Amino acid sequence: MPRLNHDRITWLAYAQLGLWGFFLYGFGPVVPLLRDEQGTSAAVAGLHSTALAAGALAGGALFAPVARRFGRAPTIWLGLVGVAAGVSGLALLRPLPATLAIVMVIATAGTLIVSGVNVVLTTRHGSAAPAALAEANAACAGMGILAPLVIGLSVNAGWGWRPGMSIVVALIALVAVAALTRRVRGPRVAVVQPHRASVSAGTRRLPKAYWIAWVLMAVTGSIEVCLSLWTADVLRVHAGMAPGAASAAVAAIVAGMFVGRIFGGRVALRLRPVPLLLAALGVSLAGFALFWVASVGWLAVVGLVVLGLGNALHYPLAISLALAVAGDATDQAAGWSAYSMGVGFGIAPVALGWVADGVGAHLAFLLLPGFIAVAALLAVRLGRALPTPTPVERPTPASV
Template sequence: MPRLVHDRLTWLIYAQLGVWGFFLYGFGPVVPLLRDEQQTTAAVASLHSTALAVGALIGGFSFARLTARIGRARTLWLALAGVAGGVLALCLLRPIAATLTAVVVLSTFGIILVSSVNVALAEHHGAASSAAISEANAACAGMGVLAPIVIGLSVDAGTGWRPALAVQAGLIALVALAAVAFRIRVPQGAPAVPAAAETRPGRLPRSYWIAWALMGVTGSIEVCLSLWTADVLRSHAGMTPGAASATVASIVAGMFLGRVVGGRIALRVAPIPLLLGALAVSTVGFAVFWAATAGWLAVTGLVIVGFGNAMHYPLAISIALAVAGDQADRAAGYSSYSMAVGFGIAPVLLGAVADGVGPHRAFLLLPVFIAVAAVLAARLGRSIRLRPAPAPAPA
């Protein structure tokens, strides 16, 4: 059985992804509040998700090129600086064109950050990378639990969502100070090389592209829940805007628990059976949430949904990187394109349907996404047989 070693570098990488989680899971509850401020329809407000998709495309295109020129360590810190700048811009600007632009910037650097973290953990932990990536995403979800709560409290206190979201920049500064204080260096990884020296990479295997599609579908599930759950809670469970925004944290709380537990299970259970089990849990949780008219029952369903969703992305990306072999940077960059598809299409589709039939009925799209993800996971299981790499030596 592979062994997961928690050295100082691992904890730093967890923290770097964790601060991204504050924005990633805090932004969903902000979208309905932005819609109220900017007086737009649900479909127009969902363009902020399209902006996430555009940024994901730019970030995915840029990642491998940046690492080839400045190395992974500098790329990672550049990404964190870009996220901090994007958050401050989003909090300071109010017109919809400006907020959309800020979200593009945030998503661009956020995707570069996520790609850097995934590749660093995959290389550092080898056969235990599924568990490491799961735990890193648990840190991301752990910070994400706080964000909706802080935003909801800030809204109910009358100060709005902007001061709460701006906390992100301070968290990034604290992580940078900790890295300096404890003298933790991220491995530079790929050396800087001139463009003329780059060779044409080989083709990624078919199994990678199945995993790629799987990430797009499961990403659609997660982003739709993040962006539109607050609206369903307001319209179907009778919650106030502040309470609905804070309650979105229950999804992330479930994801945090699921990733902590799932990281341990991933050391013992093969990825595909674990992924199919996670999709089944998501289905049960969604059914409870969708049928609930009482707030406490809706929250219960959301925690279960989050628990199931927890392992979708960590398992899919770890499989994708494993089958990519020595093309990890390229595979990580391309994976962001699948997330862009999920971010850009699914929430806009759901928003357009919600304008016609209401957000509650529109949410019936999510079981369809779950079913498609299950079919892809089964197909992926038939197309690959992952061979564990030797466990890394303790650092």
């Protein structure tokens, strides 16, 4: 069994991804508050999700050349500086065009962080990389629990959401000081290592099963981002929660994801991916039903925790299946996967917001069971399209 070595570089990578998680999960409950400030419709406010998606695509395109020029560790720090600068700008500027532009910049910087951390942990831990990546994403979700709570407390105190979100700037500075003090500089390795597989992968045609998984990632990504951006609205309108409490309650989803990702990795060692994914979608549907029918806050929050438990495994299982069927074209497959998430993050929240403008946020949320049903059908189709099951091979430091 592979052993995971928790060295200083690994702990730093966990912290860096967690800092991004603070913004990512904290920004969702901020969107309805921004809408109220700016006097826009739900559909227009949903354009902030489109800005996140556009920034993610830009960051994915920039990562390789920037990391090749400056190195992986400096690229991660560059991303953190971009997030800090963007959050500072978000605290100062209020017009809609300005907030959309700033969110796109923050998402571009955040993608540099995510890509850098993934590559650093993969190349550093070899066969133990899946465990390291699972822990890193648990750290991200853990910070995501904290962020809505801090923002909710800030709103309830009468300070607004900006002081709560701005805490991430101080946390970035704190981690930077700790890294300098402990002299944690990061691994000095090239990002793009020329090997024969990467050359041939650049022109290889990906199989049908990969594209089914690609659409599956877009659909499950739509579920997650719609919950992140509009759950607080439903809690305010249907469950009668105060704005600050509703914003803080979004942390229940991330809490469920945190627990699900810690224990889900162990379950995945015993069950095949497609049946486990179908089970996770079933848990999500049960959690959604409880959340949607609840007319009191505490019951809705219980439903959100269950939703998070199911959602925790959607993306990890879908991306692992996509990369497993890609053969030696894993670099190409990973690159295209960013676009699937961009599609889900960019379109679904705007569509939900458009429907919400007509029928209200609570009824509009019935789109989510539709997404879950489509995801289940795609998972079944993917199971039929997969070749004979073989163990998923993970890259080693020598082969990345």
